[in-house]
Amino acid sequence: MTSSPVARTVAVAVVAIFVTYLPITAVSVSLTTIGGATGASTAGLQWVTVSYIIPVAAVILSAGVFGDLHGRRRVFLIGMALTAAGTAIAAASATAGSAALGILCAGQVVTGVGGGLIVPTTLGLIAHAVPEPARRARFVAMWATGLVGGLTVGPLASGVILRYAGWGWIFTPVTVLAVGTAALAARWLPESRSPTGRHLDWPGQIFASVAIAASIFGVIEGGQAGWGSPRAVLGLVAGAAALAGFLRVETRSTSPLLNLALFRSPAFSAAGVAALVALFALVGTIFLLSLFFGAGQHLSPLQIAVRLLFLNGVTVVAGPFVGRLLGRWSPVGLLAFGLALGAIAMLCLTGLRAGAGIGDAAWRLAVLGVADAFMLSAVAVAAIHRVPHDLAAMAAAGNTALRQYGGTLGPAVLGAVLTTRMGSGASMVDALHTALALNAGLLLAAALGCALAARLDRQRVATSNT
Template sequence: MLACLGVFVAYLPVTTVSVSLPAIQRALGASTSQLSWVSDAFVLPMAALILTTGVLGDVHGRKKVFQAGLAFCASGAAVALSAGSVQVLWIGQAASGLGAAALLPTTLALISHAVPDHRERGKYIGFWAMSMLASLAVGPLIAGALLAHTGWRWIFLLPVPVSLLVLVVAALRLPDSRAPHGRRLDWPGQVTAAVAVTALVYGVIEGGADGFGEPAVLAALALGALSGTAFVLVERRSASPMLDPALFRSPAFTATALVAMVSFLGLIGFFFVLSLYFGMVQHLSTMQGALRLVLVSGTSLLAGLPVGRLMHRVPSRVLITSGLVLTAAALLAMTGVDADTSYPALAWRLVLLGLGMGLVLTPMTATAVSAVPFHLAGMAAAGNNAIRQVGGALGPAVLGTLLTTRALDALPGRLADAGVPAESAARVLDATREQGLGAVAGLDLGPATGRALAALGGSFLDGMRLCLLVSAALALLAALACALLLRPTARPTPAGRPGDRTPESAATPQS
């Protein structure tokens, strides 16, 4: 129960913030790139530190790291709750992301310690996964209900009492545990990984806002490439690597790593773009947007229940590949929406997307773990989860950049087609280039205001369609990789009698 509550708290900010982005943009006057950082300030610490917090739990005690994660989630939410600027909101989101990075690996390790039998443990890991999807599903509804009656800051209230309550219960009732064999932190690997991920995301976001020819952007992208290369070299020589490059000798692990990155890049990035579409193009309330977004995560949650049982009868390759094809089909179908698309016409597309994601997310980690030797099982799932969070960090960055770039390119033509006078059109273009697409809503252009907003909506749709096409292409690429690389093979066993299990294999993967 504590592990499920922990992962619920960890993932709650993902969709509560996503659906609230239009309200945050209006209240703080944030640009599109600044909104990207609101999402990425949370996901980046998860991606950069999740492997390290897993090792910290193994070495210093999982209960301590679990409690520290809850404390960071509570403090980060408290900072965001009092934020008066977008920069303070970034700080609160970063603290919450650090807490989530601590909670994700330790919650599964706590399940491993409490349920030694690996068959029985699978049921509880299923509950853990359902708690994660439940958090993604109810987040928009919580945000919508709060924003209907209060300000955007109150979406950060719930994690504070829940985290503190679980923290107190854990202090009284939760036993501590450590890894059966000593591990140590791989500081060179940690530093190079954190720098690589952060520099890459910074370069993509700021490149979309200021141009990829800017010296700071070029320097960030170069630093990301150099740090990523250094990470690979360090891990190959490390006696205790965070992510052993030997994992990628398994075609199946490589395929699931690609699926993990593409899935969360598309999912988190899609929530980011879609929430802006609801607010800026369809002019829906937060609750109306939430009722649409919840169709994706809610369907994923419902689909995950039978998929967990189907994994024993249907090959993972079939489930994951089918899910990716359905996801691509849903994304391509979304390119047909416009400013006046009705709820029923949008709903079936979102349900199809949720069904596809549900088929992918449930078997993904199990497939990654079963593709490698027993002694690498924990690291395989931890690595799969870290790669998934990297995809989540890149989602708002990549899709936000594509959206802004294409929309700004299309806006002059859209303004001309709408008959907006040249002087008013120049004001619109200056505002969007300096403050982002949301700045148009604050302009008073007299009789041309309605036409300018319609032109903005049309250019936004141009950008959104590009994002959808790119996401669909990535999903199809991942589907092809799964079809070619995921083969039904027995997982290698270590030296000794066939089927013997090593102490490392008894540990639950940090997924």
């Protein structure tokens, strides 16, 4: 490919991932407003958030196979069409009265299926356009910056819209951008596919989808109705059984969604755990802080967005610098650094009090923003580090699925912690601190795992060179 087609492909991929992640934080800062308009409980607001992320995580593993079989350009366009349709449904739900919450969640599901198709397809488009690993790392870092850009602009756009219009209008920018991006893709993207030896693993897809949805249902119900409630137990047991079924099916499939042999690579295993923990902490923290700033401090959506800008905006600024480091340093080592810094940032955030002003929040969120730049940029590169070329696409899809599952678990688990602690008499601030401390512990454990993996990786390289 010439430089112009490469630039166009990368540009479309970056804009598309921006559009895909825009709804996450656009909805997060609007949760208090949506709750006030619909009467939704904390559990109901959790479902508004995870109704988008669950289908993203569930569809990602098969999306790469769809692209290989039927063409990445075609799958990309379908994903964008679903994104536009889903956000249009979500926008219309604001006029549905008592049915608004259910229709909103349905729109989120449709949008999430579109996002699940887009995320791995954009990485596949970049890999096809830029086959050289060293050069590709820089473009993957751009892709990660586009992802964080969506998380950054989402709150600001919603904050401004909610000053002048109802909450249904927060979805309109995504609809418009999805249609525009699809038009550019239809004109610029070449078709590409790799059908040899590939077929859809329907049993694996079904088991994976049930495992993700059931486990999240169990966690949310546990936080709302008690961990011993029949619905919580049923969800968690069903999720565990489906996971066992998925692992069994994948070991026997001739064309698995996820080749379990990939986990023999220390770098891939560490990147997978890190991806899950990083998005668990990031999306979960945004969910918690949105509730704290909105319900606890009674700030407007725009005021919440300005505070979150110190998190996501710093990540956008730091992203290109991390991209340059990825060409010089071990991606697993940089990932370990980002996770450790993230743990420090979470401990800093436990210093927030009920009357904390913007200055108290800003520097703490900025530290987390730098950590996120390292985590989000390095994890995508670390996932395919040392992985055989023919398994690189599958490794990227598997890592992305774990990342999205972490993003789904974050609001569910941390929301359950918040609900449980407040239900036992703790203040919102104390409950928030408990959830943030849990985040810090998980990030630190993942950092230690990555540091060990980086050491094992160096030893393997040294052994292979002797």
